[in-house]
Amino acid sequence: MNRTVSRLWCMARNAIGLLCLCTLAAQPAVQALDVSGYLAAQGRYFAHAPLDARQRYLGASVAAQAEFYHEFAEARQSVLFTPFVRLDSADPRRTHFDVRELMWQYLGEEFEVRAGIGKVFWGVAESQHLVDIINQSDLIENIDGEDKLGQAMLSASLTREWGTVDLFLLPGFRQRTFPGTQGRLRTTPRVDVGQTLYESGAGNKHLDVAVRWSHSFGAIDLALSHFRGTSRDPNLNLGRTSLGETVLVPFYAQINQTGLELQYTYEEWLWKLEAIRRSGKRNTFFGVTGGFEYTITGVADTPADVGLIAEYLYDSRGERGASGFQKDVLAGLRLTLNDENSTEFLAGVVTDLDDGSHLLSVEASRRVGVDLKLTLEARAFADITSRASIYSLRRDDFVQLELAWFF
C-alpha cells in the first residue's frame, strides 16, 4: 500500500515537473486558475452479519476531489490536475489517494494531443461497460465499476468528415483496487494484491496501445476500437499467504480486444449495443450487452420523465467469466423529476438466467440548498445460489448515504 502511494506520488511529482516546464516553455498569458471540486461524507450500513468475522457492519468515510484547470496560448493549451482522496473507517484499503487526472492538452485545428494521466470513457450501455478499457476500475470505491483510476497516457485525436480517430499509448499499468480484509463487498477468500502476477515479463510496465474510430451517421452513433496489452480484468486464482491464509491472487493476462459500440436513437427510443471479442494465450471469448431505453415524457401531466431500461448481457465464458454477467437480463426504471433540485431515481434488477440469482440496485439523488447534493444508494443480493459468481456477496446487502459539498 505504502509503496503504491509513494510510486503514485513520485509519478505525480514527475508529471507536475514536466507540466511546469511545458507551461514555462509556452510563455503563457497569465490567466486565472479555475478551481472546483467536492468534499463528501459517506455512511454505509450492511444489513447482515458478515461472512468473515473480520469484516465490519458499518462504514463511515470522507472523500475529497479537487480540479485545477488552467488554459493558455489563447486556450490552445491547457493543464488539468484532479487529485482524489478517501479516508475510510472500516477498511484501511479503502483509504486511498489517486491522481485521477494530470493532463496537458494541445488543440490544433483538426487534432488534439494529450499527455499525462487521464480518464477516457467508451460505451453506450447502462448495465455494464464492456467496451470501456482504457482505465482500471477503482473497485474499492464502488462495485458498479464506474469509478476509475487515472491512467498514464500519450494520446492524439484526429477529427475529419469521416469521423474521429483516437490513438493511445498507455505506459504504466494500474492494478484493480480490491477491498481489504475488514472491507465488505469483497470475495471470500479475500484478494491479495501483494501477490499479483502478470503474463508479460515486463510486469506492470508493459506498454499498452489502443485505437478507436467513432462517427455519427444521422441517428446512428458508431465506434470501433482495438486494444492490445494488459487486461484490466484479472483472473482470480487460489493461493496462500506466507501465514497460510487462503487468498485469491490476481493474474493479468496479455490480450487483444476488439470492441463495437452502436446506438440508434429514434424518437423516445435509444437502442444500444456493445460487443467485444477478447483473445489471449489461454482463450478467446465474446461478450455482448444490448438493449434499449424508452422514455415516457411528461408522466401524468407532471414535468417528470420515466425511462424504461432493458438490457441483455452475454459472456461466452459462462460462469468462469470475470464479469459475472454471462447470461443475464437487466430491467431498470429511471425517474427524472425535472424539478429545480434535479431529483433523480434509478432502480434496476439484474437477473441471472442460469441460476436465478438477482442483484437489486437503487440510486437516488437530489440537490439540497445551493451547493449540497444528497445521494442514496442501496444494493441487495437475492436468491444467490452457490453457483452464482456473486456468491461471495450474498450477505452484503447495504444502504449508503452520501452528502457532498461542491465548491
Place this chain on the structure above:
Amino acid sequence: MRSWLLPLLLILPLHEALAQSAEEKGLALAVEMDKRDTGWKDQQGAMTMLLRNRQGQETSRKIRTRALEVHGDGDKSMTIFDSPRDVKGTAFLSHTHAQEADDQWLFLPALKRVKRISSANKSGPFVGSEFAYEDLTSQEVDKYTYKWLREEQLAGKKVAVIERYPSYKNSGYTRQMVWVNLQVLQAQRVDFYDRKDALLKTLEITEFRQYDGGFWRSHKMSMTNHQTGKSTTLTWAQYKFGVGLGVNDFTRSALKRVR
C-alpha cells in the same frame, strides 16, 4: 413592351400582398425575421437563469452558450453549465434540423461520458426551469406553420401579431401567439397554449441591443407559467459575434473537452 412592363412590375407586389392569405402573410413575416437574423456566422453568450417558485423562493444557474450558423440546415449549438456547482462542466450539444429530429448529446464530466440523448422530449423543462427544450432550440422557419392576425401597439412598439403552430412531433403546444416587434423583427412576447389549448405560459422579451452587422439580441427573457405560478428569467450578458468558431467546435470531441 417596356412601357407596359414597368407599371406591371410596380403593381404586382402590392397586388400580391392584397391577395395573400393570412397563412401566407404569417409565413412571409417568419421568412423576413429569419432573413434579418442571417449572416451572424457564430456567436457566444452567457446568462444567469433565475428560477422563482410560487412562494417566491429563488435559485439560479449560470450557463454559457455557443452557436454556429448553418446554411441549408438547422444551427449547431453548445450549452455549458457553470452552476449549480454539482453539474459544473456538464455540456449539451445540439445539431438542429428543420425537418428531421435534432441530434443531441450530453457530456457528463464525472464519468467523462458523452451520451447521445433523445430529442423527442421537446416539451420537457430545461434544467427545472419554465423553459421547455423546444423554447430554447433554434427557431427554424419550417418548424411551424403560420397565420397573420393583426398589427397593434405593445409597450409603445409597433408589433405584428401572428399565430404559429408547431409542425414537429412531440410539441407541448397546440399554438403560440407571437407579438413581433417590427423594428427589430423579433418576438417581443409569446403566449404558449398547452395541448388542451389553455394558456400555459407567457414569454416577455425585452432589452434589445443591436450588435455589429445589425443583429438584434434581447438581454432579458421572462417566462411566466400561469398554471403553476412559477417563473424563470434569463439575463444575458454581452454577446460576442464572429469569435471564429467552426464546425470542429460542435463535434462530440469538442463536447468532451469543452470548458
